[in-house]
Every structure is written in C-alpha cells, then in structure tokens.
Amino acid sequence: MSWDFSTDPETEAELAWIRDFIDTKAIPLEALELPVREFDRAAAPLIDEVKARGLWAAHLGPEHGGTGRGQLRLALMNEIVGRSRVGPTLFGTAPPDSGNLELLAPHATPAQRTRYFLPLLEGSVRSSVAMTEPGAGADPTLLSTRLERHGNGWVLNGHKWFATNASLADFLLVLAVSDPDAHPKHRATVVIVDRDALGVDVRRDIPSMEDPEPRPAQIENHCEITFTDVALPADAVLGEPGRGFAMMQERLGPARVHHCMRWIGQAQRALDMLCERATYRYSHGSTLADKQTVQNWIADSAAEIAAARLLTLHAAWRIDTVGSKAAREDIALIKFYGAKVLHDVIDRAVQAHGSLGFSADLPLEAMYRRARAARIYDGPDEVHRQSAARLILRGFTPPADGIPAEHLPTRRQAAREQFAHLLSDRKVADDVIRSL
CATH class of the missing domain: 1.20.140.10 (Butyryl-CoA Dehydrogenase, subunit A, domain 3)
Structure with a gap:
C-alpha cells in the first residue's frame, strides 16, 4: 500500500490558474452584487476564459460534453472555486444546475438532451430542482405532490418550496409521487417541467436568514411554487417512473x-x-x-x-x-x-x-x-x-456469548493458555499471569 498526497504538474498548473482567476476576477465581481442581467453580462467574458482553458463543467465526463476531471481532481478545484460565491457560476459547476446536469446526463432521452441538457451545459439556460415541500423535507415518504396519468400524458399537482433559482429558471426537475401504493422508495418519479407551462406558479422568492429581503429572480433565491393541473406529455418523465x-x-x-x-x-x-x-x-x-x-x-x-x-x-x-x-x-x-x-x-x-x-x-x-x-x-x-x-x-455484531470482546478477565484466561508454555517455570508463569 502506498500513499501520495502530491498532484501531477498538469493539475497543479490548473489549480494555480484557477487560484489567480478567483482572486483577481471572481472575488472582485462578487463584491459588486449585481442584478442577474448585469451579472450575466459581466460574467460572460470570464466564462469564455474558463471555457477556453478547458475548465468549464469539469464535473461532467467528456462523454457527456464536459471536461471531466474525476471527483478527486474536481474536489481540489472546487476548494479554490468555492472561495468566491460567484466562482461556481463562472466554472459551470453552480448548484442546482450542476446536479441537474449530472442527473440529465445519464437519463435524458435524445429529445430531452437536445431540448434541456445541451442548453444547460452551454450555460444558455438555467434550471431548478423541486423536491422539498412545506410538509416534507428529509423524509420522502411524506411527499404530497402528485403525478397522475392522464390519457397519453401526465397531470402534476402539488406545492413545493425552497426550489433554488426557480424564479429565473427555464425548466425544473420535479419529484412527485406517481404510485402512492408502491414501496416508499419506489413511489416517486422525476419529471421535467417548463417554468412557463400553464399551471406553474412561482409564487414568491422566500425571505430567509440567508437573504431576508430577496430581490425577485436573483441567483440563489429560494422559491415557493404551486403546480395546478399542469399537463405534461408522456416524454416529460426523466428516466423510469418510480425511480425518482x-x-x-x-x-x-x-x-x-x-x-x-x-x-x-x-x-x-x-x-x-x-x-x-x-x-x-x-x-x-x-x-x-x-x-x-x-x-x-x-x-x-x-x-x-x-x-x-x-x-x-x-x-x-x-x-x-x-x-x-x-x-x-x-x-x-x-x-x-x-x-x-x-x-x-x-x-x-x-x-x-x-x-x-x-x-x-x-x-x-x-x-x-x-x-x-x-x-x-x-x-x-x-x-x-x-x-x-x-x-x-453494519460491521459489528453482538458477542455470541454475551461477553464483550475486550473483557479483560476473559482475555487473561485466554492469555494464560496461549503463553504459559513459553515460561519455563509454571509457578513463575502463574505469578506473572496473576499480576496482569
């Protein structure tokens, strides 16, 4: 077994460039706190620099259109990029878009890839993911948003909140219960929903400890959304139904x-x-x-x-x-x-x-x-x-005889049997063992 904490020269050169870029360009841009349109205008040439350097969307493999670095190299990169709040946006790794890309990459159909994945990868659109509900957070068995079959398509009804970037997203990935009678982990399905679809209402940008007075449609805002009889085509489902x-x-x-x-x-x-x-x-x-x-x-x-x-x-x-x-x-x-x-x-x-x-x-x-x-x-x-x-x-089981593995009287008895033959004088051996 060997351990090596060094990075190869190519990676080190990349990290040095990223460090300089973040300190001299991202952090100054962050300080301006620009509205989203002005930010996009100012960020565009910086994003072009990142793309020219081959560092855009490094969390995706080349087979999906990214520049793939693997999780270890990506982790080293993200430590530096994360120094600035706007750094991930400039490198195409900002949530929720980054996670949505990773979900779309292996599961999108060719049509979904053309309509949603490729524009998101390019950075020409934004996305959101709607999982959390006012009555359901970490427990997926409490989800109440429903996805029901209707003719050849689906109908979506429900209430989500804390959907990041929903007020400026072009589309959302929504987790909804499609089979309420199935096993709790097999009830839900992911569907792709256009934000401007009839029945989708982004009701507000939620004030929070993070942003007590959120400006409408601002990057990293968290939103409350209702879905009322939203008609979706059959191909709105991402992946397989029930695997959400x-x-x-x-x-x-x-x-x-x-x-x-x-x-x-x-x-x-x-x-x-x-x-x-x-x-x-x-x-x-x-x-x-x-x-x-x-x-x-x-x-x-x-x-x-x-x-x-x-x-x-x-x-x-x-x-x-x-x-x-x-x-x-x-x-x-x-x-x-x-x-x-x-x-x-x-x-x-x-x-x-x-x-x-x-x-x-x-x-x-x-x-x-x-x-x-x-x-x-x-x-x-x-x-x-x-x-x-x-x-x-999972790596532990209770002792078969009820005696802890480190019970010293039991260990001493076992040691007496294991080592006594190595001592020439039995009385000395007994004295040694008794003194343990």
Missing part, C-alpha cells in the same frame, strides 16, 4: 462532495481574514496575535479545515474508485462535519473582527448567514449522522 428517489440520491452524492469542498474554500477564506486581523488589531497592550484565545482559534480552525479537507478528498477518491453507493458512509461523514467546520471557522472570524465582522463591510456576515443553511440543505445533519452510524454499525 434513487435518481435524486444519485444526484446528491457527488453534489455533497462539491458542496463540502466549496465550504472548505469559504472556511479557508474566513481563516485568512482571521489571521490578517490578528496581525494588526491592537487591544489591551498587544495585538490579537499575542492573545492565547485567538491563537487557539487559529490553530483549531487550521486543524479542523485540514481534517475536513482530508475527509472530503478521501470521499472523492472513494467515489472515483468504487462509486457513490459504496462511498455513502464517507459522503455522510463529510456532509455534517464539513458544515460544522464551515460555521465554526466563520464564527471565530466574526468574533475576532468584532463590530466590523458583524457589519456588512466584510463578507463575513453574509458567509455566516449562508453557512447556517449548510446544516439543512442536501439533507439535515441529523439524517447524515444517522446514516453514517447505521452504515458503521
């Missing part, structure tokens, strides 16, 4: 790795601000860098980020080598651990900056608000902890 839950899990596996690496980039940016603050803020006779509490914050943050990075890279490597399904435990671990690290590092940076950190003069307050959502979307932390624990426990 499995398909969404398929979509979310790699997406969680992408999220976690972006969180590490955000956490590292917050730590950079914390360290800079420590060098110049003077208080009570010395700079913050001389205060033991601040030193502890810096050391703890650096250690936690390093641990989250290694966990996430290992999960990415597992996906590359054994697939998402076999890497479920790794993915569950990084989801809840990465979200906690993101929150804690940003929180320390806010505290070190005092009123400046609390103000909107630094990006920390916005980073902090968004970090709270990381413990909820893509499944709440509690679900991922439970999933990880169940997978870990």
Whole structure:
C-alpha cells in the first residue's frame, strides 16, 4: 500500500490558474452584487476564459460534453472555486444546475438532451430542482405532490418550496409521487417541467436568514411554487417512473462532495481574514496575535479545515474508485462535519473582527448567514449522522456469548493458555499471569 498526497504538474498548473482567476476576477465581481442581467453580462467574458482553458463543467465526463476531471481532481478545484460565491457560476459547476446536469446526463432521452441538457451545459439556460415541500423535507415518504396519468400524458399537482433559482429558471426537475401504493422508495418519479407551462406558479422568492429581503429572480433565491393541473406529455418523465428517489440520491452524492469542498474554500477564506486581523488589531497592550484565545482559534480552525479537507478528498477518491453507493458512509461523514467546520471557522472570524465582522463591510456576515443553511440543505445533519452510524454499525455484531470482546478477565484466561508454555517455570508463569 502506498500513499501520495502530491498532484501531477498538469493539475497543479490548473489549480494555480484557477487560484489567480478567483482572486483577481471572481472575488472582485462578487463584491459588486449585481442584478442577474448585469451579472450575466459581466460574467460572460470570464466564462469564455474558463471555457477556453478547458475548465468549464469539469464535473461532467467528456462523454457527456464536459471536461471531466474525476471527483478527486474536481474536489481540489472546487476548494479554490468555492472561495468566491460567484466562482461556481463562472466554472459551470453552480448548484442546482450542476446536479441537474449530472442527473440529465445519464437519463435524458435524445429529445430531452437536445431540448434541456445541451442548453444547460452551454450555460444558455438555467434550471431548478423541486423536491422539498412545506410538509416534507428529509423524509420522502411524506411527499404530497402528485403525478397522475392522464390519457397519453401526465397531470402534476402539488406545492413545493425552497426550489433554488426557480424564479429565473427555464425548466425544473420535479419529484412527485406517481404510485402512492408502491414501496416508499419506489413511489416517486422525476419529471421535467417548463417554468412557463400553464399551471406553474412561482409564487414568491422566500425571505430567509440567508437573504431576508430577496430581490425577485436573483441567483440563489429560494422559491415557493404551486403546480395546478399542469399537463405534461408522456416524454416529460426523466428516466423510469418510480425511480425518482434513487435518481435524486444519485444526484446528491457527488453534489455533497462539491458542496463540502466549496465550504472548505469559504472556511479557508474566513481563516485568512482571521489571521490578517490578528496581525494588526491592537487591544489591551498587544495585538490579537499575542492573545492565547485567538491563537487557539487559529490553530483549531487550521486543524479542523485540514481534517475536513482530508475527509472530503478521501470521499472523492472513494467515489472515483468504487462509486457513490459504496462511498455513502464517507459522503455522510463529510456532509455534517464539513458544515460544522464551515460555521465554526466563520464564527471565530466574526468574533475576532468584532463590530466590523458583524457589519456588512466584510463578507463575513453574509458567509455566516449562508453557512447556517449548510446544516439543512442536501439533507439535515441529523439524517447524515444517522446514516453514517447505521452504515458503521453494519460491521459489528453482538458477542455470541454475551461477553464483550475486550473483557479483560476473559482475555487473561485466554492469555494464560496461549503463553504459559513459553515460561519455563509454571509457578513463575502463574505469578506473572496473576499480576496482569
């Protein structure tokens, strides 16, 4: 067995270019907080640079029209891209479009590929995914949105919310119950719905902790939607009917790795601000860098980020080598651990900056608000902890005789029988064993 933490020269050159691009172009663009049309205009030439470099849609393999790097290389890339809120958009890896592309790529029919997948891959349209409902979040058995057969097509009725980008999306992937009598994991189907279809009502951009006063049709807004007798053709179904839950899990596996690496980039940016603050803020006779509490914050943050990075890279490597399904435990671990690290590092940076950190003069307050959502979307932390624990426990069984494997009196007796013959004097052997 061998381990190698180095990257090849080609990858390192790519990462260096991405790092410079994010620091000199993405972060300055982020600071402008432009409305979506102005943002698209300003972002267009930057996206052209990324495409010319061969780094657009790197999460998709070449067979699907992407530039495919594999999850491990993509993770290294996403850590840097994630330093900026707008970075993923400039690299064609922004959610929910990135996850939708990964779902469309293997399941879209030729017609769906032409109408939806290719324009989304090109970046000429936007998409949304509608899973969560006011009464159903992490538990798919509680979904109430219904998809019913009607003639040669389907009719969709239901109520969704927190559908990211729905107010500016061209189409939505909607998870709806098509067979309520089936097994809970076989009840739902994914359908592609044009946002301007009759009966689709994007009712509002939802105010949230992340954005208390959302501007209409702004990137990363979360929306409430109702579907009322929406008529859909037979070919609106993506993949096979009844496989919606499995398909969404398929979509979310790699997406969680992408999220976690972006969180590490955000956490590292917050730590950079914390360290800079420590060098110049003077208080009570010395700079913050001389205060033991601040030193502890810096050391703890650096250690936690390093641990989250290694966990996430290992999960990415597992996906590359054994697939998402076999890497479920790794993915569950990084989801809840990465979200906690993101929150804690940003929180320390806010505290070190005092009123400046609390103000909107630094990006920390916005980073902090968004970090709270990381413990909820893509499944709440509690679900991922439970999933990880169940997978870990599968490797254990209760002792057949009811005696713990590490029960010392039992071990001593076994050791007496195992090692007594190596001691020449039986009395010495008994004395040695009794003294254990």
